[in-house]
Amino acid sequence: MRRPLKWTIPCLLCLLITTAVPGQQMIFADTPFDSNAAIQARAILNNLPDTAYQKKIYHQGQTSLPYRLLAPPNQVPHQKYPLVITLHNSTRIGNDNEKQLEPLARIWLQKTIRERYPAFVVAPQFALRSSNYLMDTAKGVLTAFASADVGLVLNLVKTLLKEYRGIDRRRLYIVGYSMGASTAQHLLSSDPDLFAAMVSIAGVPDFSNISGIIRKPIWLIHGDADDENPYPGSMVLFNLLKKNRRLLFTTFRQFNHNTIPVPFLSGEALPAWLFKQKR
Numbered sequence: 001m002r003r004p005l006k007w008t009i010p011c012l013l014c015l016l017i018t019t020a021v022p023g024q025q026m027i028f029a030d031t032p033f034d035s036n037a038a039i040q041a042r043a044i045l046n047n048l049p050d051t052a053y054q055k056k057i058y059h060q061g062q063t064s065l066p067y068r069l070l071a072p073p074n075q076v077p078h079q080k081y082p083l084v085i086t087l088h089n090s091t092r093i094g095n096d097n098e099k100q101l102e103p104l105a106r107i108w109l110q111k112t113i114r115e116r117y118p119a120f121v122v123a124p125q126f127a128l129r130s131s132n133y134l135m136d137t138a139k140g141v142l143t144a145f146a147s148a149d150v151g152l153v154l155n156l157v158k159t160l161l162k163e164y165r166g167i168d169r170r171r172l173y174i175v176g177y178s179m180g181a182s183t184a185q186h187l188l189s190s191d192p193d194l195f196a197a198m199v200s201i202a203g204v205p206d207f208s209n210i211s212g213i214i215r216k217p218i219w220l221i222h223g224d225a226d227d228e229n230p231y232p233g234s235m236v237l238f239n240l241l242k243k244n245r246r247l248l249f250t251t252f253r254q255f256n257h258n259t260i261p262v263p264f265l266s267g268e269a270l271p272a273w274l275f276k277q278k279r
Helices: 005-019 035-046 103-109 111-116 149-163 179-190 231-240 269-274
Strands: 026-029 053-060 063-070 081-087 120-124 131-136 141-146 167-177 197-201 218-223 247-252
Touching: 035 103, 053 120, 053 149, 063 103, 063 149, 081 103, 081 149, 081 179, 103 111, 103 120, 103 269, 120 149, 131 179, 141 179, 141 231, 149 167, 149 179, 167 179, 167 269, 179 197, 197 269, 218 231, 231 247
Parallel strands: 026 247, 081 120, 081 167, 167 197, 197 218, 218 247
Antiparallel strands: 053 063, 063 120, 131 141
């Protein structure tokens, strides 16, 4: 009988902590997919009240970008907090300023996460694709190209740094899934010096600035059964970044594109890794 999700996730966290050391940058996780536990985890997150995520709109000339902003609970004066940029997948495209709060954005609403990892969290919503894919015939994999909205997010982040003195400029983190993972890579490639770390889950790779991100803390996560955003793309990116001693690549065996977020919907693996990184 498969273990419930609440048991498999702590085991995963232990695995990542004990193997994520220099010279051991590639991890193969054999955590089995439990569909019942996955349904339960998604339901718990989707039922969390999201009113703490304030609805806002960023304006730049004639262009606007809806976003949600979550502030740290019980902020302490003069204390600095990380800023997490969480980027949605293509099924959440729109302008209702609601759909972008997918489960990976909602993990930050959990009481234990908010208390142990207090942070500002910003979740922009794209009206059109933020990343588009083309085949790189030389590398034999899909490659991702940024839309103009990626520049909007970059400017939004810089604006938030001016508006909220409580944001720690040394700890700006990017997390994305699927299209959002590719967008996370675009942001890091666009301004590597601005961000402290990036987590890319099932993304199509951006090869535009390998030399600029070669020393950045990067966590690539992919399922080897993913044929929507094919797994080999992350393998090629990992190989190009192999000299990066702060690079971690976790492969989930037999996980496909839709199941790959599930191991991170419970537990503290993502915030625990992020909060260790500083610029």
